[in-house]
Each structure stands twice: as structure tokens, then as C-alpha cells.
Amino acid sequence: MTREANRSPSSASHATDAPAAEVQTCDVAIVGAGIAGAATAWWLKRLAPQLSVVLLEQDTGFSSASSQRSASSIRQQFSSPVNIRMSQFGLQFLRDAPSLLSIDGEAPALGLTLPGYLYLANASQAHGLRALNTVQRAHDAQIELLSPDALAQRFDWLHCADLALGALGDGVEGWFDGPALHHALLRSARAAGVRLMQATVAGFERDASRPQRIQAVRLANGQRIDCGWAVNAAGAWSRGLAASVGIDLPVHARRRTVFVLSCPVALPRCPLVIDPSGFWFRPEGRGFLFGTTPDPDTDDLPLDPNLAEFDEAMWMQLAHRVPAFEAVRVERAWAGYYEMNLFDHNALLGPHPGFDNLLCITGFSGHGMQQAPAAGRGIAEQILHGRYLSLDLSELSVSRVAQGRRVLEANVIG
Numbered sequence: 001m002t003r004e005a006n007r008s009p010s011s012a013s014h015a016t017d018a019p020a021a022e023v024q025t026c027d028v029a030i031v032g033a034g035i036a037g038a039a040t041a042w043w044l045k046r047l048a049p050q051l052s053v054v055l056l057e058q059d060t061g062f063s064s065a066s067s068q069r070s071a072s073s074i075r076q077q078f079s080s081p082v083n084i085r086m087s088q089f090g091l092q093f094l095r096d097a098p099s100l101l102s103i104d105g106e107a108p109a110l111g112l113t114l115p116g117y118l119y120l121a122n123a124s125q126a127h128g129l130r131a132l133n134t135v136q137r138a139h140d141a142q143i144e145l146l147s148p149d150a151l152a153q154r155f156d157w158l159h160c161a162d163l164a165l166g167a168l169g170d171g172v173e174g175w176f177d178g179p180a181l182h183h184a185l186l187r188s189a190r191a192a193g194v195r196l197m198q199a200t201v202a203g204f205e206r207d208a209s210r211p212q213r214i215q216a217v218r219l220a221n222g223q224r225i226d227c228g229w230a231v232n233a234a235g236a237w238s239r240g241l242a243a244s245v246g247i248d249l250p251v252h253a254r255r256r257t258v259f260v261l262s263c264p265v266a267l268p269r270c271p272l273v274i275d276p277s278g279f280w281f282r283p284e285g286r287g288f289l290f291g292t293t294p295d296p297d298t299d300d301l302p303l304d305p306n307l308a309e310f311d312e313a314m315w316m317q318l319a320h321r322v323p324a325f326e327a328v329r330v331e332r333a334w335a336g337y338y339e340m341n342l343f344d345h346n347a348l349l350g351p352h353p354g355f356d357n358l359l360c361i362t363g364f365s366g367h368g369m370q371q372a373p374a375a376g377r378g379i380a381e382q383i384l385h386g387r388y389l390s391l392d393l394s395e396l397s398v399s400r401v402a403q404g405r406r407v408l409e410a411n412v413i414g
């Protein structure tokens with residue numbers, strides 16, 4: 001997949017491995033073959049090649065999957081150490097991916113580009129940005145603080161008069177071809193023996209004699225697949241799936257629109273810029289991607305882009321920050337769902353309390369492309385060893401919801 005292809009949702013379809021009817025049992029059944037399910041399956045087969053792993057996916061064209069509708073950017077400018085570490089792992093995975101995910105010597109082209117995220121702060125926000133930088137540096141995130149003069153020198157296209165500070169992760173943050181990573185993980189997992197089935201899962205089924213154990217996944221056509229472990233990787237749809245066994249997951253489908261802009265003027269060394277007012281933009285191919293947080297932010301809206309989000313006022317704000325953007329044109333737009341964890345806007349990972357063999361990997365709230373490699377490995381470790389062996393992700397446990405223990409992340413991009 002080329003960089004150009006990453007400008008809008010891909011429709012590349014995966015042929016499935018066998019009719020679901022042929023599969024009656026497996027060690028691990030993963031519901032959802034987006035990047036979260038694909039990464040979990042990939043790690044399982046890498047760490048335990050003997051396991052039988054089945055990915056159950058309702059739409060193998062992935063026409064609504066967030067993993068095909070993402071802006072696919074990666075940053076280390078988080079406030080919580082666990083998020084910093086997961087993205088650092090994600091970056092290393094992306095760097096290693098050409099060898100990790102190559103098949104028959106053919107390496108996937110992932111277009112990793114690392115000019116940084118540039119968080120901009122006005123006078124009232126500068127103190128907070130400095131405090132975040134202290135946390136990030138303490139966790140080996142190489143984020144540079146830039147004065148307005150330094151910003152103006154480095155980015156002569158940026159309007160800096162109303163800025164007090166910038167924070168830039170040049171060389172360690174940027175973006176990549178997310179759909180290509182998703183497809184490469186799927187292909188590599190399948191080459192290692194993971195079976196991808198086209199099937200809609202209606203719900204999980206408890207073991208009648210041990211109700212804390214999931215016995216099977218039940219398909220919409222009535223068929224059952226017995227499993228040793230079940231994983232909910234259903235993204236924006238994971239709440240409905242969890243409800244089948246009485247679990248109330250706080251994950252909501254929240255639509256986000258991405259605009260593709262063209263501009264006759266180039267912006268040299270342009271990073272992913274986050275304006276003090278909240279909108280963001282970054283280069284993509286010969287143009288730019290742009291997004292902002294919708295208000296109001298409602299559940300389950302149809303996946304049509306909301307063109308009204310780029311109105312006259314937004315255009316003026318954009319042109320204020322980058323005068324060359326006075327000449328921007330909206331070429332097109334697409335929308336996808338954030339699988340938004342309304343409890344604390346962070347991933348929900350690991351075993352589900354009250355169950356022996358049900359895990360979830362969801363609720364990434366806008367970070368799932370960069371966090372899936374680390375989260376998928378964590379879920380595989382939980383299945384294989386009952387604990388995290390490499391990165392400790394227990395802070396992101398599902399049980400924190402019932403305990404009322406929020407992971408506070410100050411740097412959420414709506």
C-alpha cells in the first residue's frame with residue numbers, strides 16, 4: 001500500500017481461510033480482526049506456535065473498521081508513563097516491522113515518517129506543557145521544548161506571536177501507513193497459522209457448570225465455536241459484545257472526521273501540529289490531514305464525514321496559525337469511530353474480572369494504531385503466562401473501572 005492509499009479508508013479485502021462451519025474448537029477465539037485482534041493473534045503465534053488461534057471478523061473488507069480509517073500517527077507526548085512506554089514499544093515495532101512482518105523476503109512498506117508532534121501552548125498552557133515534558137523526559141522520551149523564537153526559526157511558516165511554548169518530538173514521533181501495518185500483521189499471522197473466519201459473533205457463552213468460564217463464542221448463524229480463551233477485540237463494537245455476558249464496558253463509538261486538504265504552498269519539515277485551540281494537522285502525500293474534536297460528541301453516528309466541522313471559523317483559525325493555509329481547499333473527508341473509553345480515555349486491557357478466560361483489548365480512545373503492538377503482546381502474555389512479562393500493562397486493567405481507579409492522561413487528542 002502506498003502513502004497515497006493511506007489518505008482514505010482502504011477497501012482491501014482478505015479472503016478467509018475456511019468456512020466458519022468447519023471450525024468447531026480452538027485454543028483462542030479472538031473477536032474482531034482489526035489491528036488489536038490482528039496484533040494479539042500475531043503475538044500468540046510468535047510466542048506459542050502450537051496454539052490454534054481463530055480470528056472471527058464480520059467484515060473482512062474492514063469497511064467500517066477504525067484500523068482502516070485512522071490518521072495512524074504515533075507520539076510519546078503523553079502524561080502517563082504506561083502510554084509513553086506503549087508508544088515507545090510501538091515505534092520500535094514499526095522500525096523492526098520490515099523484518100518481523102516480511103513474508104518470503106517481501107517486507108511491508110509502512111512509510112514511517114518521524115518529524116515529530118508539535119504541541120503548541122499559549123501563555124496559560126505553557127506551565128502544563130513544561131510539567132508534561134518533565135514526566136516525558138523522565139521516561140526517556142526525547143521531547144524538545146522550543147521558545148516562540150526557536151519555533152519561528154525552525155518553522156518560518158508558523159504564526160508564533162500568540163504562543164508561549166512548543167514541545168517537539170523530532171525523530172521519535174510522526175506517522176505511518178496504518179492500513180498497511182494492519183494488513184501486514186494479518187498476513188503474517190495467517191502465514192504463521194492463524195485462521196481468519198468471516199463470521200459475526202452474536203456473543204460469548206458461559207460454561208454451564210463453571211459460569212465464570214467462557215465455553216464458546218456463538219455466531220449469528222447459531223453455530224458455536226468452543227474455545228480455551230476468548231478475546232474481545234471488537235473495537236467500537238466491543239461494548240455490545242461484552243453485554244452478551246452481562247458486562248458493561250464503558251466503550252462508545254464516537255465519530256471522528258478527517259479532512260484531506262490541499263495547499264499550493266509547501267511547509268518544510270512540517271510535523272503533526274496540535275494548536276492550542278485543539279485542532280491538529282499534518283502532511284500526507286502532497287497535501288495535509290486535518291481534524292478537530294466535534295461538539296457535541298454523540299454515540300453511534302453514521303460513518304459519514306461531518307463536513308460542517310471545517311467551517312468558516314475553523315478555516316480562519318487554521319489560517320491564523322499558518323498564514324499559507326488561507327489558500328487551503330478541502331479535497332475530501334472520511335470518518336471513523338474512536339472506540340472511546342468514557343471512563344478515562346485509555347485502553348482497557350487484559351483479563352475481565354469475574355471470568356477465568358475472557359480478555360479484552362479495546363477502548364484505545366484514539367491511540368490504538370500506535371498501541372496495538374504493545375497491547376497485543378500483553379494480551380498474548382496474559383493468555384500464555386497469566387501475567388505481563390515484558391511491559392507491565394496492569395495499570396490499564398479492566399478491573400480499574402469497577403474499582404473507580406482512573407488512569408489520568410492529560411494529553412488526549414479529542
Ligand SMILES: Cc1cc2nc3c(=O)[nH]c(=O)nc-3n(C[C@H](O)[C@H](O)[C@H](O)COP(=O)(O)OP(=O)(O)OC[C@H]3O[C@@H](n4cnc5c(N)ncnc54)[C@H](O)[C@@H]3O)c2cc1C
Nearest residue numbers: 032034035036058066067071073201235336367368369370
Ligand atoms: C479518524 C481516526 C483517527 C485516528 N488516529 C489515530 C492516530 O493518529 N494514532 C493512533 O494510534 N490511533 C488513531 N486512531 C485510533 C485507531 O485507529 C484505533 O484505536 C484502532 O484502529 C482500533 O483498532 P481495533 O482493532 O480495536 O478496532 P477496529 O479496527 O475497528 O476493528 C474491530 C473489528 O471488529 C469487528 N467486529 C466488531 N464486532 C464484531 C462481531 N460481533 N463479530 C465479528 N467481528 C466484529 C469489526 O468489523 C472490526 O473489523 C484513530 C481513529 C480514527 C477513527
